[in-house]
Amino acid sequence: MNTYIKQRGFTLIEGIITIVLLAIAMITLVSFLFPQVERSAVPQYQARSAAMADAIFNEILARQFDQNSDPNGDSVYRCDEDITQVKIDPCTLATRLGPDDPLEATNPAMANDVDDFIGCWGDTTQCSNPYTYNGNNYVKPSLTSRRGELTDLVPSLSTANYAHIYATINVEDMSESPKTLKKITVSVDAGRYGKYYYIAYRGNY
Incomplete structure (x- = not known):
């Protein structure tokens, strides 16, 4: 006696519906799950940027307030102070902030005051404008220099x-004559993982 078992497969319509449902599921997965994986790296880059900014501030704040400050730090007078019968050097003009000679412009280890670090610190793709010091026709470094x-x-x-990360540094006078405070802004750019700003102040003492 022969027994026949009737087998039924997927119809074309059922196959198309299955493919559509799988496509919807994949779109949902790509739209919601995969971006979470990338965003999970953000806290790591936040921590790295904070560590970098801290290291940069350690370098900058170890320097004196101004080019015309007392390098020994033991003077009772400060640049820009108006002391009767005592000649005090003026602080650097806002338009003249930046490196004070070619050596400071090319070697940060030779910097002696906080505004010598103004500019962009990174590779040539991150900092687009090369900077050249010109004492006769001084140009203050920009944030892309x-x-x-x-x-x-x-x-x-x-x-x-710290691959793919770079920093920009800006220094501004926070007071007119006499100059008593400078604001130092360090911006750490981590590309698609965010740009982070850190601020410190250096007093004229």
């Missing part, structure tokens, strides 16, 4: 840990 690599500024930084 390339001053060097990050490791030139902070030699202790690991290039591998």
Whole structure:
């Protein structure tokens, strides 16, 4: 006796419906799950940017307030102070902030005051404008003026840990004559993982 078992497969319509449902599921997965994986790296880059800014501030704040400040830090007078019968050097003009000679412009280790670090610190793709010091026709560095690599500024930084990250530094006078305070803004750019701003102040003392 022969027994026949009737087998039924998927129809064309059922196959199309299955493909459509799978496509919807994949779109949902790509739209909601995969971006979460990328965003999970943001806290790591936030921590790295904070560590970088801290290292940069350690370098900057170790310098004196102004080019015309007392390098020994033991003077009872400060630049820009008006002391009767005592000649005090004026502080650097706002338009003249930046490196004070070619050596400071190319070697951050030679910087002696906080505004010598103004500019962009990173590779040539991150900092687009090369900077050249010209004492006769001085131009203040902009935030795109390339001053060097990050490791030139902070030699202790690991290039591998801070790849694709660069920093810009700006210094502004926070008071008119007499100048008593400078605001130092460090911006750390981590590309698609965010741009982070850190601020410190240096007093004229």
